[in-house]
Amino acid sequence: MTLINLYPLPGNEATAARITQTLRARGHDARVATCEVHRFPDGEALLRLDPPAPEAESVLVCTLDHPDAKTVPLLMAAATLRELGTRRIGLVAPYLAYMRQDARFAPGQAISARVYAALLSAHCDWLLTVDPHLHRIHDLGEIYTLRAHALHAAPLLADWITRNVSRPLILGPDRESMQWAEDVARRVGAPLVILDKTRLGDSAVRISVPDLTRWPGHTPVLIDDVISSGRTLIAALEHLRTQHTPPPVCVAVHGLCAGDALPAILAAGAARVMCSNSVAHAATPIDLTGLLADGIVTMLATP
Missing domain, CATH: 3.40.50.2020 (Rossmann fold)
Incomplete structure (x- = not known):
């Protein structure tokens, strides 16, 4: 049975613990792994993770409200897991940010949904979220190049x-x-x-x-x-x-x-x-x- 390591970014520990408990109750080998973020006085982050076993699945857990403060540690965690040899990296983001700006409504505006999708797609292998705000973009696959799946509440x-x-x-x-x-x-x-x-x-x-x-x-x-x-x-x-x-x-x-x-x-x-x-x-x-x-x-x- 493949071990599932759930790495909760700060503030997501309770969510990861509930999911882990549910997975274990259903017969899966799951555990909450350490994902520590230390903030230096100048605002930079230092991240430390439990090194993954090569055969284990690594799943980052990070809901993306207030995304600007959360995204840099999240990308660091994904890049570090990749460097440490994890087989593949998933992201569970119950709330997915930056879906509002899905078109250029005025000259020079960033299409934030596409920019953010490119960042996450470059570092993770799959994404699981719940009811993203899809309007002019009808499917996450239109902007995400990783495997992306939207659950419905x-x-x-x-x-x-x-x-x-x-x-x-x-x-x-x-x-x-x-x-x-x-x-x-x-x-x-x-x-x-x-x-x-x-x-x-x-x-x-x-x-x-x-x-x-x-x-x-x-x-x-x-x-x-x-x-x-x-x-x-x-x-x-x-x-x-x-x-x-x-x-x-x-x-x-x-x-x-x-x-x-x-x-x-x-x-x-x-x-x-x-x-x-x-x-x-x-x-x-x-x-x-x-x-x-x-x-x-x-x-x-x-x-």
Whole structure:
């Protein structure tokens, strides 16, 4: 049986431990290996890893919120594992950064999604992530040259809604959320409404909400892939308050919840905010561990 070494970058130790426990419970030889990052006063990083056995699989675990601070140690870890003779290097990044800027919207702009994909592809052999923000790029294979696979959290979101919300009305806060909202609504067997959003800036949006009186007594459930500043959800919640619906619930895959996003969403009228544990946040998490463990087994089974 091949040993699976999971190397968690700082802040990812709990995720790696949960995945390791799940893999071992399913009969796989897995362990958490050391990946230490020391920061010098000038901000440079010194990295130390448990040397891998040549026949072992090396899997880096690093969710990529706040990616600028995390990427250099991550690339150092991958390069060092390669130098130490590991057979192949996987990256489990439950949240994958730099998918927003997938085109050049003004002269001279970097297409960050492609730049970042080139960096990770140069150092790792495969990538496993959860629901990346695919919009104009429809598949990770369009920009990543390594083997890249996106897992989908919709079944987990739908299961939570089924168990915790009676008579849900699924709302997608904008057109980009349709792929997640539509999937969840189908699984739950609930009506679906997609709202209209106009972005006015990084933290300013305008939302148009149709008349929801045709679904009396239904609890609005706002579904999105990422909660970042929270301003899209807040704008939608303010409109829902004028329609006197039951207190809405907000459910997202990735809860980045930058700044005051979470308290601001609750203050705007959300009864609950639920996100997966792809990143650490104060909202009650929907656990991705089993999904990630299954994904690792699938990636390792492919030559």
